[in-house]
Amino acid sequence: MTNKIAQDWRLKGQRYRLEGEECPHCKVKIFPPRDICPECKQPAKEPYRLSGRGEVYTFSTVHTPPAGFEDYVPYTVALVKLEEGPMITAQLTDVAPEDVSIGMPVEMVTRRMRTQGDEGTIIYGYKFRPLLHSVSN
Amino acid sequence: MRDVAIIGIGQAPVGEHWGIGIREMALEAALEALRDANVEHIDALYVGNMVSGEVTGQEHLGALLADALALNPVEAMKVEAACASGAAAVRVGAMAVASGMVDLALVVGVEKMTETLGGDTTSALAMAADAEYEVSQGVSFVALNALLMQRYMYEYGWQRRDFANFVINAHKNALTNPMAMFHQRVDADRYATCATISDPVGLLDASPVCDGAAAVILAPVQYARTLSPAPIRIRASAAATAPIAVHDRKDPLALQAARDSVAKAYRQAGITPGDIDFFELHDAFTIMSALSLEASGFAERGQGVRLALDGDITLEGRIPVTTMGGLKARGHPVGATGIYQIVEAVLQLRGLAGPNQVAGARLGMTQNIGGSGATIITHILEAME
Numbered sequence: 001m002t003n004k005i006a007q008d009w010r011l012k013g014q015r016y017r018l019e020g021e022e023c024p025h026c027k028v029k030i031f032p033p034r035d036i037c038p039e040c041k042q043p044a045k046e047p048y049r050l051s052g053r054g055e056v057y058t059f060s061t062v063h064t065p066p067a068g069f070e071d072y073v074p075y076t077v078a079l080v081k082l083e084e085g086p087m088i089t090a091q092l093t094d095v096a097p098e099d100v101s102i103g104m105p106v107e108m109v110t111r112r113m114r115t116q117g118d119e120g121t122i123i124y125g126y127k128f129r130p131l132l133h134s135v136s137n
Numbered sequence: 138m139r140d141v142a143i144i145g146i147g148q149a150p151v152g153e154h155w156g157i158g159i160r161e162m163a164l165e166a167a168l169e170a171l172r173d174a175n176v177e178h179i180d181a182l183y184v185g186n187m188v189s190g191e192v193t194g195q196e197h198l199g200a201l202l203a204d205a206l207a208l209n210p211v212e213a214m215k216v217e218a219a220c221a222s223g224a225a226a227v228r229v230g231a232m233a234v235a236s237g238m239v240d241l242a243l244v245v246g247v248e249k250m251t252e253t254l255g256g257d258t259t260s261a262l263a264m265a266a267d268a269e270y271e272v273s274q275g276v277s278f279v280a281l282n283a284l285l286m287q288r289y290m291y292e293y294g295w296q297r298r299d300f301a302n303f304v305i306n307a308h309k310n311a312l313t314n315p316m317a318m319f320h321q322r323v324d325a326d327r328y329a330t331c332a333t334i335s336d337p338v339g340l341l342d343a344s345p346v347c348d349g350a351a352a353v354i355l356a357p358v359q360y361a362r363t364l365s366p367a368p369i370r371i372r373a374s375a376a377a378t379a380p381i382a383v384h385d386r387k388d389p390l391a392l393q394a395a396r397d398s399v400a401k402a403y404r405q406a407g408i409t410p411g412d413i414d415f416f417e418l419h420d421a422f423t424i425m426s427a428l429s430l431e432a433s434g435f436a437e438r439g440q441g442v443r444l445a446l447d448g449d450i451t452l453e454g455r456i457p458v459t460t461m462g463g464l465k466a467r468g469h470p471v472g473a474t475g476i477y478q479i480v481e482a483v484l485q486l487r488g489l490a491g492p493n494q495v496a497g498a499r500l501g502m503t504q505n506i507g508g509s510g511a512t513i514i515t516h517i518l519e520a521m522e
Contacts, residue, residue: 007269011269011273014270032269032270038380038385057288058284058285058287058288058291058389059284059287060280060283060284060287060335060336060337060338061335061336062275062276062277062279062280062283062335063332063333063334063335063336064255064259064277064279064334064335065256065259065275065277066256066259066260066263066272066275066276066277067256067257067259067260068260068275069275070256072275075275077274077275077276077280077284078284079284079288079383079384079389086384087384087385088270088384089270089271089274089276089382089383089384090274091274091275097336102287102288102291113273113274113275114275123273125273125274
């Protein structure tokens with residue numbers, strides 16, 4: 001996988017802060033941002049930052065990775081259903097594969113995603129770990 | 138609009154062909170199709186292909202193959218829709234012939250996947266998914282299917298072993314298909330003990346990386362009979378899309394694009410699932426077979442696996458699938474796959490499928506899936522009286 005410096009820079013708001021959108025018409029929360037509400041099809045560009053809390057909808061432990069992720073196997077990927085509604089694809093961290101289950105509460109953390117040798121950029125982004133303690137708000 | 142028929146077919150053996158380039162392999166299938174249709178001249182060439190740029194370093198396949206086939210100055214272009222590129226090219230060809238702008242169209246699907254080491258091909262295939270929000274997370278194409286399979290097993294209570302018959306059936310049918318990549322039986326024990334790629338997907342849940350090419354010639358039905366002794370009518374050709382990323386689909390297990398494309402196809406043909414004699418489905422992964430059977434009206438939600446367990450998918454069953462080995466055992470050279478499915482359906486409808494013949498087959502359906510379900514193209518073919 002080649003360096004895509006502009007792409008990595010452009011996505012920093014999403015990767016570091018889960019910056020999505022809220023539809024001004026039907027109030028649906030949107031992540032990743034797409035500027036058109038997937039529900040009511042109206043323009044939707046209001047920034048909205050997601051809490052990063054959710055639960056595991058499904059998961060898989062990868063043993064044969066795509067190029068660029070060879071050094072990290074085995075790792076567990078998941079679809080996480082965020083509490084505001086959207087689903088997100090992300091790796092799980094700080095948990096052994098055999099301890100993962102569907103429905104498990106998780107929260108977003110910032111982690112190193114991958115490095116690209118001595119010359120390339122180090123890419124950081126979101127992963128999800130088991131919820132450390134329940135937050136009452 | 139004119140009705141469209143298939144008047145010629147050709148296919149190259151699927152396998153790891155390190156000694157053959159993309160040009161030669163496409164040529165083999167295309168020349169056989171031209172011979173089969175007994176035509177020398179065509180009006181347009183459409184090429185189904187996904188990863189030639191990334192894997193072979195060759196794009197512009199329309200011009201490449203028009204030149205290689207000595208068909209210049211024929212119009213030619215590549216059609217890309219990930220793993221559904223083959224069916225997409227056939228659909229473009231069918232639209233061109235139906236419109237009256239083209240009389241004879243040659244459609245070739247070709248894919249060389251063994252030019253590079255495994256990780257590079259895996260990465261090229263992953264380009265069918267969302268680069269910024271799926272692939273960037275280390276999710277391979279296999280992993281996306283694993284995520285679906287895991288959720289399916291959780292929601293409906295199936296075990297991995299319940300999927301075994303999709304694989305056993307495909308490998309059994311491939312034994313007598315000389316074009317198939319694999320000619321070996323798989324039993325339940327071997328399926329159960331294979332290596333895990335991305336849990337719960339094992340090696341034998343997944344179709345192989347391979348090379349292949351297949352071709353069809355399309356003509357208006359009104360001329361087809363004078364050109365071919367056994368033309369096959371395209372009763373329906375329907376494509377639909379769903380969000381490219383699995384996480385953006387409201388109901389990831391619904392395979393909504395299949396539901397939409399199949400509904401359109403049944404409407405075009407004026408038939409119901411019960412009228413279909415066999416179904417060349419897109420068994421890139423065992424989970425896709427189950428989801429496709431459900432979305433196409435052959436099983437209720439969560440019950441696609443039941444058809445495999447009950448033996449309904451065999452050549453003698455209620456709805457035979459992967460009659461020549463499917464993606465699993467014939468092989469899945471991605472951009473060629475949709476055309477192999479159609480070539481095999483034509484063989485069935487001509488009554489020339491040999492030991493794999495579905496008795497009395499009159500109406501066959503093929504379904505080609507791009508990505509994890511974002512593009513789904515369904516064709517219904519019929520033997521002409």
